[in-house]
Amino acid sequence: MGQMSQSDKQPILEVEGLNVSYGAVQAVRDISLKIMPNQVVALLGANGAGKSSTVQAICGAVPSRAGSVRYLGQAYRRRRAHTMARAGLVLVPEGRKIIGPLTVEENLLLGGYTVGGRRKLSAGLDEIYDLFPVLRTRKNIAGGLLSGGEQQMLAIGRAMMSNPRLILMDEPTMGLAPIMVDAVMQTISRIAKTNVAILMVEQNVTAAMPVSDYIYVLEQGSVVYSGLPTEALQNSEIVEAFLGIDIIEDVVKEEKEAEFARQAGATYGGTPGSSPTQEAAPPSQGK
Numbered sequence: 001m002g003q004m005s006q007s008d009k010q011p012i013l014e015v016e017g018l019n020v021s022y023g024a025v026q027a028v029r030d031i032s033l034k035i036m037p038n039q040v041v042a043l044l045g046a047n048g049a050g051k052s053s054t055v056q057a058i059c060g061a062v063p064s065r066a067g068s069v070r071y072l073g074q075a076y077r078r079r080r081a082h083t084m085a086r087a088g089l090v091l092v093p094e095g096r097k098i099i100g101p102l103t104v105e106e107n108l109l110l111g112g113y114t115v116g117g118r119r120k121l122s123a124g125l126d127e128i129y130d131l132f133p134v135l136r137t138r139k140n141i142a143g144g145l146l147s148g149g150e151q152q153m154l155a156i157g158r159a160m161m162s163n164p165r166l167i168l169m170d171e172p173t174m175g176l177a178p179i180m181v182d183a184v185m186q187t188i189s190r191i192a193k194t195n196v197a198i199l200m201v202e203q204n205v206t207a208a209m210p211v212s213d214y215i216y217v218l219e220q221g222s223v224v225y226s227g228l229p230t231e232a233l234q235n236s237e238i239v240e241a242f243l244g245i246d247i248i249e250d251v252v253k254e255e256k257e258a259e260f261a262r263q264a265g266a267t268y269g270g271t272p273g274s275s276p277t278q279e280a281a282p283p284s285q286g287k
Helices: 051-059 081-086 102-111 118-131 133-135 148-160 178-192 205-211 229-233 238-243 246-268
Strands: 015-021 025-035 039-046 064-072 089-092 167-170 195-203 213-221 224-225
Touching: 025 039, 025 051, 025 195, 025 213, 025 224, 039 051, 039 205, 051 081, 051 089, 051 167, 051 195, 081 089, 081 229, 089 148, 089 178, 102 118, 102 133, 102 148, 118 148, 118 178, 118 246, 133 148, 133 195, 148 167, 148 178, 178 205, 195 205, 205 229, 224 229, 229 238
Parallel strands: 039 195, 039 213, 089 167, 167 195
Antiparallel strands: 015 025, 015 064, 213 224
């Protein structure tokens, strides 16, 4: 691999001491975080931990009481959602917020309103349809008639139409079937390889951890853990208290299944994934 350029060493986003309050209730307390180019960073935690308030404050959808936000090296003190979107920082909101009566393609074009020019918009649509082929087949259908998974693809595609450098995703797998959860996470991994960083709010820890380069765990508006996902898995207190014991069970189950497959392959002479029930038939015996 070539050497990292100077721009790649600079964070896409730096947040320091972010605070958000709703009246007398403080939802976010002195949160600091950093995102590097092409990273997928996950904000994890239970309901009410302050995850959504954090990303909404970063993009200017809700006001922050204190703290600093630097995006692409520039400080943004008074952030507005439309200003941040024009700068390439966009939000995929919780619940997707698709405009139901508009067609799929009309929803996508709304995301590209800052791009301008028919040629650029047409090229953007082609890229989104290549990323989500199902949207091409549905482009003339009202967005409100799509399934939940298709609407999530549409919401992500709408954000991608603005040529972003950073996408904030608020609960991208909420309410989706397991197969669509996997599809969304695979899409997030692909997007991160196209020079777009992602900050993802997610409660589905099992789905988020494998695709994340770095995680922040929030509790009651504060960061209680930050680090690599692999390191978090080795910290039993963090896993049990903040991530949920289910992820340990999933990891152990996967390890046992992998070991069983290896043993089966060695015992029966098949491939590592072959089943022990697929034994070779005994040789026929002549009469």
